[in-house]
Amino acid sequence: MIGEAALVGLVGLVGLGGCGRPDVVEPSAPAPLPAHHAFTLDATPKQHRRMVPPEAFLRAYLQWFGGLAPLEVQRRAKVDGLFDTWKDYLAALGLPDYQVDTPRMTESNTIMLATLGRLAEALCVRAVEHDLVAHPPIDQRAIFAFDEPDGDLTLAAFTPRFDVLHRTFLSYPAALAPADRAARFYALFREVASHHAGGGALTPARTAWAAICTALVQHPETELY
Amino acid sequence: MKRRAALQLLGAGAAALATRPWSPLWAGAGTSSDDFFIFIHAAGGWDVTLWADPRNETKGLVVPASKTNTDVGQLGHWTDAANGSFEILAPGDSALRFGPGIGNLFDHRNRLTIFNGIAMNSVSHEDAVVYSLTGRHRTGGSVPAASIDVVVANELGRNQLMPDVAIKFGSHYVGDNLGAHAIPLRVTSVEEITRSFARSDVVLDGADRSRITALLTDEARQLAGGSTHPEPYQQLAVQHAALPRLLGGDLGTAFDARQLQAAYPQFNYKSVVQGNLAVSAAFAVEAIKRNFVRCVSFNLGGLDTHGANYRQHAHTLQELFGTVAIMLQLLDATPHPTRRATRLSERTHIVVLSDFCRTPQINMLGGRDHYPNNSALVISPRFRGGRSFGRTDDEQLLPVEAGRFTDGRRAITPADVLATFLGAFAIDPRRYMRDGEIIRDVLV
């Protein structure tokens, strides 16, 4: 798609074509014109990507958690030490505190990322338990709205499932992401599954899905808009 | 002469305040990478007549602290004067003079460098805090420059795990010359740090997390490469890359508030005003000892005493400086994490700033309001201890000329204090600050 402003700019450039006359034009031998490449000029305005406001992140987080109230999320997430209390995280996410005049944070920092990671693991582990272990109908799954295939997960089988998560957290199809993104996440899936092949609280594949989910919740494109 | 014009002169090598021949401190000097910095904001605005700029006589507007407006019972350095006020502390071994609010920091008087008569031109908390920490007033509600902790972290914290931890501190990451590593880790309590880095290994473990952060670091770098404005992605790449070291250590337990209190029982955690904030001081010592941080910034507050709560102001100051004194003692007793035969205090630099000072007169409610004068305290081996610079007038406690600057004779400003501090570490202030001149006389 081409932006309106860009089109106006192109019209302007066409109009400028007749301006400017050199004083002297030296004769030159005729030569073949160089080959040219056709391309669409991208002249759309560019802006910094900005942080998703923490309020929007929290609202999305509650939604990903099945639309639960914050205190219910806290109650469920705390099991297995995956979560402490909300008050431990809210300021680190960048929320302002109007009572004590602490301003909103507009830059990310390492503690913020660590907090997002903490929240991500709690969400993703609980979501695996809810969606994949308990296995409700697809339309009742908040995150993993797909079935696990039998046997080893190939890249071909991984990709459409990854797309479900990619849409959930990054809000666009994985097919529009940089070309190797699905493959890179598939590699992560394989590595985590392999690392946990000896067993654990979840099956290796489900542990790997928890890792994929955790990575996407913390993904740069989840945090920026 | 306008200050901006004066700066151009300064940049061209014009004679500045210093009596010594001018040469930029940063020219040819190597940056220190194993120094540590503690910035303390005494939040609310302090009464300088109770410590750095003591007054005990009624004169002009000045109504000194007395037993009628101050609870003196627990003040270790309050000695009754004949007029109901206090005796000024004037030790023979130092040129400095103190009021009773200095508390136990009096014992370290020869290590203190004090700036008095700092012209604030502001009595609004929001603006004055920004001015004290950045050297610039707010413009249109925005902060136009980086705060001192961010600047130091940017210059000296590049390879540090946590270059700048800011606990309830007014850090500002603003400006063109800043790297992503200098973004302050802003939290409202030490607990938040430990909770954020805590992890359960029931499902995912450290190896998984390292893989995740490696992938996200690559993703952020890739996105940065395809962006017209790559900065946000670059920041995230740096921050993701730092996570494994933070998640893999024992941060979650080492900095737990209860652990800190147990490790540093010297602090008074039960203090009414400063108790919780003393945990921040304990964190600073522990984080420096472990070589995790370059700068730790935090606030110690409770000083905004407009009403009858002024009665406790001197006591609050005593607690504040008492906390600093304990930190000094701990830093004296702790070896430097990387330098042999070096105490931490030899490489740790402390700055204590406030919004402004309080009115010399007592108001109708028995308190003191905001006043556009200020003092600041530096404790640093790079500064000459037992010295003060700048002064105020006798009757109105207003800043008066402190000396000749490139733009003429004038009082010192917060920008001068900050520029001097940066200059002490071979950091060119002009990379970050529009205003401010280095006061060489206070530097070693």
Place this chain on the structure above:
Amino acid sequence: MRRSLPTWIVALSALVARDVVSDPTPTPTLPDYRYFRALSVDLLGRVPTRDELAALERPDFRVDAWIDAHLGGAAYAERLRRIYMDLLRLESSPTTHYDRPAVSLRHGLIEGPHGKLDVYYRNGQRRTDPLIDGTFCFTIAETGLKVVPDGAPQGQARPITQQLLDARTVEIKPWWLYADYRERAPHDRAGPDWTARYPGLDLFLPLFVDPDQTPTTTIRVCREEAQQTPNGRIVVTGQVPRADLVIPPGRWSYPPFDSTYAQAHVGEVISCLSGTGFQSSPECGCGVGLERCIPNGPAGFSLAVKAPLGVDTPFLAIPRTASSWLAQWWAEEAKHFLDDIFASDRDVRDLLTSPGTMINGPLAQFYRALAGATCCGTGTELGYAEPEPLFEPDRVPAEILPIETARWTAIPDRGPHAAGLLTMPVFLMKYGPRRARAHVLSTAFLCKDFVAEAAALTPSTEPDLTRRPGCASCHTTLEPMAAYFARVTEADWTYLPPRQFPLSIARCAGTYPKKPPGCNAYYDPAFATATSSSLRGAYAAPAHADAGPVGLAEEITRAPEFAACVVQNVAQSLLGRSLTPADDRWKIDLAQRFVDGGYRMRALVRAILTSPRYRDVNDRKPAVPR
């Protein structure tokens, strides 16, 4: 994604980028998804769901229609409110309570005829018995206890007789325990069904069980506090401060002193809604069902201390007393007021000028029965005994119950002194000093700061800050603005009417022989002459003092900077960056359209969201031709 473009642009774009427009049902591109995500974040308050993305991908999706459908919902209002909350920070500090003696019901645990018994009372309650006047309604001799206002009773309890208990106290079914507390025989006691009937109400158990853990059905209150009469008669006891005063036998504290006002008006009728009535009449109690009072314990009211998504979605809620609970609702009043303006697309100038507001149950109780208790302090010395309120109590619908926390009602007119946010308790408490009030309004609504970059402060005794060297550069503007608040008490909402508080008063003049004690609180000695003294804060612009906050609201909204400042604040927030000189022309154009359109936020937000500045935040590095 399809947008409405002018025909000529569509035609031209077909020539330049045929691949884009030649497909009648093209798949959304990555910028389309990103644009939709940004719109969702700003208008829905969250990222889109998978279903919403699927809707985006349908051929019939029209982004313009989607935007229009979401310019007005709760999330949209919350998004705009956030801009102004970030600027004004309208929440009181955690230490702010409404704990005035006139409204605060304390309770003393004594040994009753049949075991431990809590008796509620007001510290300072006037009683005809001099042994208990101004204090708990039992003496130490009667209970064995010294019941102090703050802290546990001291001493060895001994049981009182039923006869004494009935003589001094009555049983009441209070407002927090019974929904029908105004009935003669209340029976609708708090129970599990209240959660459904009064959504959002969250009361904790301690309010509903007696010390012996049996359910509380009534509470015992000192007899005077239980009185319901709206007015009382002023009494005096002859107690006045003097050097040789001693505590009378049988008491542990001095009895209340007669105020100058009481001495001058003994026997006259006084409203029990005012602090003066509480201080001077034993006939003034807490009203029907104790609705003129709030219990200061036990901590039974749920306070949402961490609620970034609203108090109805708490992330941390803790039990607190009603005095903290009320302070929470002050902040909620401002938020609901903002939301109503944005959601209904009202004239944005209403933020400052509207006489109306939004209230719920606790606020209805506050404005109806509690707010007047801060009046009138030493103002009585100047003849001010009953409040002339910023929010007139009779404008509060009588049917709203204090426990109806989630029921919000629009009040179209609070009274002649009301002016949008400017006269709300949360604003007046957050910004206590009149200069602080003026300063924040200037910053938030005119985008102007008061900064004296180059001013040199020199010692001076000039009290007029508009003239004082160094100060003048800021205060020339600030003092006249602050003067608009000269008639609203600092850190309070008590209005100071011209009748009792003229701009200039002879009785407070420097040489006046019998200057009333209240003079210095209201009149500034620094501006007193031999014959008169000037109302505090009014010196720089006396006319502004009489115009009050209403006048300031008019001045700010009439200023040419107002519209530009709204545009700047909203645009910066939605774009996530500061506006630069390159945006000036756009900003001016938006401001003009904003004014021409009647100061409506919806059109402004729409213009920003559909502008290339917002829409094309694609951030992709253009492909470099080889």
